[in-house]
Amino acid sequence: MESMTELVVARQFSAPKNAVWAAFVEPEIIAQWWGPEGWLVEEDSVVFEAKVGGRHELNMVQAGNPEARVPLKAVLTAFDEYECLASADGPHEMTLDLVIETRIEFKEFAGQTMLTLTQTPLPHEVIESSTQAWHSAFAKLEALLAEYF
Template sequence: MRMDMGELVIEREFSAPRGAVWAAFTEPEILAEWFGPEGWGVHIDTVTIEPRVGGVQKFVMHLLEDPTQTSPVHARFTEVREHELLVGEDGPHEMTLNLVIEMRVQFADCPAGTALRITQGPLPAEVLEPARAGWISSFTKLDRLFAAHL
């Protein structure tokens, strides 16, 4: 059986300094406040982030209306350049025919504050748009967090 696979690329600017956007991805207390689309949350007690090569990123997203519905993340960092780049591998996953999913998060300065570029894949073609929508929804939560604290 062959599954059509693709790669998700999202580019987004935040009105926040690069260090604050980096912290949103690397500090457990901050990640737990924004990660996951609207209607989903992350309990801080499920979060472990070790932003170094070989370090782990683990947490469990849960549906707020039904916490038994979960989506765990268990990745290992393969490349880390502080305030510039996080690369991690998560998997293997059954939904990608046991492929490992790589995620690259690049941070750069821009006139608005910080430019973020996320590349994630390979992903089954049918989950590309739902994944994009999830990130966009998560970033709305992150914008609110920055507005409240910066």
């Protein structure tokens, strides 16, 4: 198998931590920004059970090609309110038959929120595209938050 590595994306948002946190745990907000530009989330597909062992599920659909779909079917492995979310997704075709661990940490300073996302293991070959996808999704989240903060 290809050599594996870790993806780390850090982003600062001009919004308080509780608002950024809500964007990750409230299904109606998740559906508004999740996924890179050109992808939409089917709102009725979003499930977020706020507890360790809870489900975090959704279906992303490519805007110009409804047959292009990417599911997220993760289980929460950590839930520390306003501080940290972690989940495990896979193994299935979209995770390259791996179990992908995603950890998101939230830190607040002076009304701004620093978010750090870590995903592992990922093949080196997908790091660039995955990083671009997260940056694109976070730009959508930033635009959504800017409507309120």
